[in-house]
Amino acid sequence: xxxxxxxxxxxxxxxxxxxxxxxxxxxxxxxxxxxxxxxxxxxxxxxxxxxxxxxxxxxxxxxxxxxxxxxxxxxxxxxxxxxxxxxxxxxxxxxxxxxxxxxxxxxxxxxxxxxxxxxxxxxxxxxxxxxxxxxxxxxxxxxxxxxxxxxxxxxxxxxxxxxxxxxxxxxxxxxxxxxxxxxxxxxxxxxxxxxxxxxxxxxxxxxxxxxxxxxxxxxxxxxxxxxxxxxxxxxxxxxxxxxxxxxxxxxxxxxxxxxxxxxxxxxxxxxxxxxxxxxxxxxxxxxxxxxxxxxxxxxxxxxxx
Ligand code: SF4
Numbered sequence: 240x241x242x243x244x245x246x247x248x249x250x251x252x253x254x255x256x257x258x259x260x261x262x263x264x265x266x267x268x269x270x271x272x273x274x275x276x277x278x279x280x281x282x283x284x285x286x287x288x289x290x291x292x293x294x295x296x297x298x299x300x301x302x303x304x305x306x307x308x309x310x311x312x313x314x315x316x317x318x319x320x321x322x323x324x325x326x327x328x329x330x331x332x333x334x335x336x337x338x339x340x341x342x343x344x345x346x347x348x349x350x351x352x353x354x355x356x357x358x359x360x361x362x363x364x365x366x367x368x369x370x371x372x373x374x375x376x377x378x379x380x381x382x383x384x385x386x387x388x389x390x391x392x393x394x395x396x397x398x399x400x401x402x403x404x405x406x407x408x409x410x411x412x413x414x415x416x417x418x419x420x421x422x423x424x425x426x427x428x429x430x431x432x433x434x435x436x437x438x439x440x441x442x443x444x445x446x447x448x449x450x451x452x453x454x455x456x457x458x459x460x461x462x463x464x465x466x467x468x469x470x471x472x473x474x475x476x477x478x479x480x481x482x483x484x485x486x487x488x489x490x491x492x493x494x495x496x497x498x499x500x501x502x503x504x505x506x507x508x509x510x511x512x513x514x515x516x517x518x519x520x521x522x523x524x525x526x527x528x529x530x531x532x533x534x535x536x537x538x539x540x541x542x543x544x
Contacts, residue, residue: 242294243301244501248508250475251367251409251441252310252343256301257501258332259315260322261288267318267349269383270371272413272445272453274502275316276544281385283350287323291331298335310365311336314345316501320356329362341365345411349388351396357403366404367441368397369411373427377419397435410437411475414444414464416456425467432469440472448503448536491515492523496542499533503541 242259249255264275267283302308311332313319322328329342341364348368350356360366372378375390401408410432414420419428432440442464444455456464465472494513498504509520524540527533533540 242289242297244498246306246308247498247501247504249310249312252312254307255310255312255343256306256308256340257315258311258313258319258328259501260313260319260328261286261315261317263316265317265321266347267321267385267388268347270347270413271381271383271418271451272415272447272449274447274449277450282321283385283387285321285323285350289322289328294328295331295335298332302336302339308340310343311340312343312345313363318347318349319344320346320350320360324359325356326359326362329359333362343367345369347382348393348397349384351400352389352392353396357396357400360400361404361406363406365407365409366400367409367411368400369413370394370397370431370435371413371415372419373424373431377424381413381415381418394431394435401435401437407439408435408437409439409441410435411441411443412468412472414442414455414461416454416460418453420456420460420464422467425464428468440469441475442468442472443475446537448539448541491519492527495520495523495527495540496532499540499542503536503539505538505540509540 244257244259246254246256264278265282266278267281269278269281313325313328319325325344332342343365344360344363345367346369348370351368371381372390378384378390397410412428442461445453461474465474491513495509498509498513506517506520506524510517513520524533528535531543534543
């Protein structure tokens, strides 16, 4: 399988079948917290990357056993709106799965200033745009954008999306201690969030391994942040209470590697997603660590480059 991964347990979306449309780290930004590592190569050029025949075959194969899926989520290893004609992909997904599963798109918001991109996204059911800064300086510091990305246009793009899109919008804010959690920044966030008027505000924390030493605000500070930004904001917590519903794997090491190619994971993530016993997963992980195929950082396993 090359375009899909999972279903994986998602902190927000239950069991999510991930869709990865574009080559690794093809992105308009280079965020400090990116799990895919640093890259100076950023792009604003949109391409049609997917081989639709292969894409269709893979999705049919995955869904023929009726796996538990709460969302089909277009995100993956870069910025999905860099894929041209995203509406064609979303319509194809819905046709293949006969509208059985809702489609979510997770975007870094940088191309939402473009009317064509917003129009293509109308085919989705849920959009999760991110906004990690309330000022241009903080945006450049956290998201290290391509020179053509303009912060004010990005914010206007999210506001326009809100006006035009009929589905749900959950605005995601990654909080980095000492970077975007000053009172001045938070008050500007409140203003912007009010202007956007999303269905939900989700505050995320840098819990996955990345190239920099980052941390989220303390629990006490988080309470204050919720009060300032939006009283209904949710703090995205770890995966919990998900029943073990994914299909059983026969070749555990291969399944683990396929999963970790997409994103780092904890032992718990793997246990839930691969529906295997913790001791079996631990055994395979130790074997792969010993062989130098994997490394472990902050409780997350990731593939060695
Ligand atoms: S937008 Fe996503 S893929 Fe792009 S650099 Fe940021 S975290 Fe990485």
